Amino acid sequence: MSIYVLPEYQGKGIGKKLLLRAEDELKKKWSEATLWVLKDNKAAVRFYEQCGWKMTDNSFNAEILGKEVALIQMSKSYK
Template structure:
């Protein structure tokens, strides 16, 4: 089946949140507490947040879909860290059945192209330190660790990665 990547719209909010929750339950198993993951559900509050964030442009989103069904997304925008310039990839998640299919690379490439078109020169992201799969993916896309560290929710170590945006997409991103 062929998938397409397109800009997200407010009507994608519930599908985006469903992908996020489903992905977390698999990707973060063994990294985050099982009771936290097992308790995750799609809520009206989060769907409303996505609807507003996408609708107002507060967050840019690219979605990957197959036969009209959203199977993954990438969200991005201005850096949320005052001391880190440029743009930031906020999240990139796929349904577990789409892991390692190339869909994530296509989403990342589209997001990076959009950021380049907006004149951004660099982009960063935060990733849970123990998320080896995601770290390998980001490194294949050309991101490099910066040495910055943080604690997500004051308890889980995360590390920062950075990528200089050039005119050409990184080799691993497509």
């Protein structure tokens, strides 16, 4: 459901390995996948873009831990 890598472990390839493993499973059932990322989390957006994910025009606001946040949708095709 979510992938979080503590800051002290970021940049070591851990997140990419987790994402690639998840994508291996996604590819078995679907030709496209989507995810939601915090709009203000520029590092996460950049990470997903580097892994081939593209931003869509879809977004929404949600309350997470009592704080209003903006989420943007990203997608990736496995065709």
